[in-house]
Amino acid sequence: MTSVPVDEPTNTSMSQTESPIAIAPSAASRLRERLFQVLPDIVLPVITLLVVLLVWHLIATNLGGGIPGIGETWERGVELLSDPFHSNGPNDMGIFWQVLYSLGRVMAGFTLAALVGVPVGFLMGSSAIFRKGWAPLIQILRPVSPLAWLPIGLLLFRAVDPSAIFVIFITSIWPIILNTSAGVVAIPNDYRNVAAVLRLNRIEMVRHILLPATLPHVLTGMRLSLGIAWMVIVAAEMLTGGIGIGFFVWDEWNNLNVSSIIVAIIIIGVVGIILDLGMNMIQRRFDHSQR
Amino acid sequence: MSAYLSIEGVGITFNPRKSPTPALVGVDLKIAKGEFVSIIGHSGCGKSTLLNIVAGLLKPTLGGVFLERQLVDAPGPDRAVVFQNHSLLPWLTVYDNVRLAVNKVFGKTRGEAERHEWTLHNLNLVGMSHAIAKYPSEVSGGMKQRVGIARALAMEPKVLLMDEPFGALDALNRARLQDALMGIQTTLRNTVIMITHDVDEAVLLSDRIVMMTNGPAATIGEVLDIPLDRARKRLDLADDTTYAHCRGEVLRFLYARHRPADADAA
Ligand SMILES: Nc1ncnc2c1ncn2[C@@H]1O[C@H](COP(=O)(O)OP(=O)(O)OP(=O)(O)O)[C@@H](O)[C@H]1O
Ligand SMILES: [Mg+2]
Numbered sequence: 077m078t079s080v081p082v083d084e085p086t087n088t089s090m091s092q093t094e095s096p097i098a099i100a101p102s103a104a105s106r107l108r109e110r111l112f113q114v115l116p117d118i119v120l121p122v123i124t125l126l127v128v129l130l131v132w133h134l135i136a137t138n139l140g141g142g143i144p145g146i147g148e149t150w151e152r153g154v155e156l157l158s159d160p161f162h163s164n165g166p167n168d169m170g171i172f173w174q175v176l177y178s179l180g181r182v183m184a185g186f187t188l189a190a191l192v193g194v195p196v197g198f199l200m201g202s203s204a205i206f207r208k209g210w211a212p213l214i215q216i217l218r219p220v221s222p223l224a225w226l227p228i229g230l231l232l233f234r235a236v237d238p239s240a241i242f243v244i245f246i247t248s249i250w251p252i253i254l255n256t257s258a259g260v261v262a263i264p265n266d267y268r269n270v271a272a273v274l275r276l277n278r279i280e281m282v283r284h285i286l287l288p289a290t291l292p293h294v295l296t297g298m299r300l301s302l303g304i305a306w307m308v309i310v311a312a313e314m315l316t317g318g319i320g321i322g323f324f325v326w327d328e329w330n331n332l333n334v335s336s337i338i339v340a341i342i343i344i345g346v347v348g349i350i351l352d353l354g355m356n357m358i359q360r361r362f363d364h365s366q367r
Numbered sequence: 368m369s370a371y372l373s374i375e376g377v378g379i380t381f382n383p384r385k386s387p388t389p390a391l392v393g394v395d396l397k398i399a400k401g402e403f404v405s406i407i408g409h410s411g412c413g414k415s416t417l418l419n420i421v422a423g424l425l426k427p428t429l430g431g432v433f434l435e436r437q438l439v440d441a442p443g444p445d446r447a448v449v450f451q452n453h454s455l456l457p458w459l460t461v462y463d464n465v466r467l468a469v470n471k472v473f474g475k476t477r478g479e480a481e482r483h484e485w486t487l488h489n490l491n492l493v494g495m496s497h498a499i500a501k502y503p504s505e506v507s508g509g510m511k512q513r514v515g516i517a518r519a520l521a522m523e524p525k526v527l528l529m530d531e532p533f534g535a536l537d538a539l540n541r542a543r544l545q546d547a548l549m550g551i552q553t554t555l556r557n558t559v560i561m562i563t564h565d566v567d568e569a570v571l572l573s574d575r576i577v578m579m580t581n582g583p584a585a586t587i588g589e590v591l592d593i594p595l596d597r598a599r600k601r602l603d604l605a606d607d608t609t610y611a612h613c614r615g616e617v618l619r620f621l622y623a624r625h626r627p628a629d630a631d632a633a
Contacts, residue, residue, distance in 0.1 A: 266454035288458040364458040
């Protein structure tokens with residue numbers, strides 16, 4: 077079973093590397109060098125992709141059970157993505173709007189979490205009293221699945237949208253608090269000594285030492301938060317309903333449109349990567365140790 | 368007697384409650400204005416601790432430090448420190464690292480343009496004018512140390528405190544920076560306390576060398592005057608008898624009378 081999928085893609089990659097050499101023998105050596113450079117970056121993921129597709133194909137044809145084939149899913153994907161902006165009332169909106177609504181909730185909860193989490197993290201990092209007082213609470217709450225907070229949100233806000241945002245807020249806040257306070261604690265004593273010799277006052281201390289020194293840690297916390305938040309929103313929306321990629325998945329499941337769900341999974345993954353790349357770019361822009 | 372800087376009966380004990388370890392006891396030292404004093408001693412004897420007490424970063428358990436008869440009880444720019452590992456702020460450029468200090472010290476007394484000029488002037492003193500827009504991570508270790516010195520000089524401190532300023536540098540860079548520092552010192556005549564491990568560096572740069580006994584409970588063992596004329600030249604001193612004598616005195620103190628504890632075992 078395992079030898080079959082491994083053999084086939086290997087052959088494919090061989091033919092890819094050989095064909096350009098046969099076409100242009102003059103530049104053969106340079107091309108081969110080039111190909112060997114990009115080989116691990118391009119060919120290996122392609123191999124993986126082919127293996128996955130093959131396994132999928134085998135499962136869909138042999139096991140059946142409602143798992144759609146590759147071709148069927150592809151068609152559904154083209155269909156969904158060819159008209160992503162349509163909007164015929166709240167029950168029939170394009171995939172773009174679904175993603176946008178989910179992103180909106182994530183951004184709202186995430187922004188609120190940053191606004192609360194960063195100051196709390198600063199307090200915890202700079203004051204042992206705060207740290208000792210808050211650490212146990214955070215230790216207990218952090219491992220709880222954010223979805224457990226959904227009923228509390230529904231109770232508090234009596235509406236689904238704020239509840240979903242509340243769940244994202246809870247999801248995002250722990251990594252932000254913990255990374256921010258760790259960043260403050262990790263400020264080298266040297267910087268504090270420089271600040272002391274210069275007699276920086278409290279505001280100057282925050283502006284010239286605390287903020288720039290902890291910014292990389294804060295951004296790391298935000299990047300972690302955003303990644304988890306994007307995972308959690310799908311689950312939260314499945315429970316709350318409304319417009320959003322999570323409820324879209326749930327809705328399609330109720331209509332037994334499994335091919336739509338697979339397309340949605342891929343879209344969710346791609347959006348997740350884009351979010352992470354965006355945060356990575358911001359992180360690199362502000363990381364003084366990388367300069 | 369009214370010395371410019373006076374260290375009087377300074378002692379410090381770390382962890383006074385748990386496991387009291389006296390690091391320094393009965394340190395007395397008077398330093399005149401414009402004097403260059405080196406502190407030399409084996410690793411761990413408490414040189415940095417003493418310097419940090421003068422800087423105000425540590426509080427002595429006993430005694431006190433007086434600058435122009437005022438008790439030193441907090442850090443301040445009148446006792447600028449050149450830290451062992453440069454301690455530049457990595458998110459600021461070379462220029463901004465110095466400028467931050469200039470703004471803080473002269474923000475009320477000098478105008479914008481004047482502070483800009485003064486920042487450039489001090490970077491020029493240490494030969495760093497070419498790299499003002501670079502970040503600390505983009506320049507070499509020796510250059511970082513130069514910027515650290517420029518930052519301290521720019522504060523126009525009453526006392527310049529340097530904790531092994533060239534400790535992390537290779538021999539060539541070290542010699543170059545020593546020469547640069549000597550040049551600056553002949554014109555500015557700062558009052559300087561410098562910690563060093565390097566006997567040649569101490570003799571070359573200092574008016575007096577303070578030799579410390581080994582810890583725990585370290586104190587000043589001996590103070591050696593260096594009766595060499597100023598405007599010293601590294602090469603001329605190579606065959607100078609006074610130089611050789613001073614050098615020998617320090618070496619004898621460090622390796623005959625106050626050998627480090629681990630050297631006995633070896
Ligand atoms: N904050 C502190 N708490 C407890 N002990 C300390 C503290 N700072 C320094 N010591 C101890 O005091 C002694 C002197 O330390 P110090 O750093 O002043 O030595 P040093 O002469 O500067 O050594 P080196 O040449 O290696 O820099 C050491 O034994 C050190 O362990
Ligand atoms: Mg030291």
